[in-house]
Amino acid sequence: MPKKTAVKDYIRTIVDFPHEGIMFRDVTTLFADPRGFRMAIDQMLHPYAGERIDKVVGLEARGFIMGGAIAHQLSVGFVPIRKKGKLPGRTLSQDYKLEYGEAIVEIHEDAIQPGEKVLVVDDLLATGGTASAGIKLIERLGGEIISCAFIVDLPDLGGRKVLEDLGMDVHVLCEFDGE
Template structure:
């Protein structure tokens, strides 16, 4: 029986030499694989109140939209700076070289709403950490952080767990 990991292809030396890019588009393009992915992300949250799903740009929008639809709840995009049209809150985070900024609409989440944060891949955890901080600034309560792929060598899971987050991962790949 195939697992979610079996649907993910690895592209060597993309976008730079030495990088093993974990491409989830092959998972998304297969109806059984995609359904399996969404079901497995939701499984640990069965019976948990979730009011919103927040997805991190950009592949987090794909799974986030599907999860929100499955739960019949709203979807909130967390985007790179300058991509949202309304009034926003911003949160800077560290990249390997420099800094980036994520934004959320300032009315996207109401105080007390229970939010599931999702993305395709967890690496260093910087983007997810920024997303968590934005949700919390709006008064949202994170019920969990769910990812398809973890790159454990980069330490993102440990960073999020140190923040008190429940982290759910479908599969891991060694290396960068």
């Protein structure tokens, strides 16, 4: 077995999941390996050394894993953005388009205070739909997004351009061509 020297080496590809023609990039193998997980957290933190961050926002669901670990390392609060109906308190909602249909994400309306500096985290950037919806929620609460960080970018799907067109700084650890 070849030595794993990069985050990308820890991510497996599952062919035809969840349906035929999809190359699913599975980060659970990265999360399960202590060296790989530490490498990913360290690399996601590196660009923000010395930067003021008040909150880390994780996008459902794998963004919670990375976001929680990053918030811990930074000694800042963690805020989840969840699918509709999953948060118990008063929420703000934002709809967004999926490849086939629509979805809604929510944030607690008291999760972020105006002027707080926010880092948005998720595992994978595809079309940018979920991240865009999360950005809109954070901005509606008055949060200032310093950057959006992802483990994987699928550049063929255009999500990075979508976020950059919203004025976002985007940081990714690796890319995979195709879907």
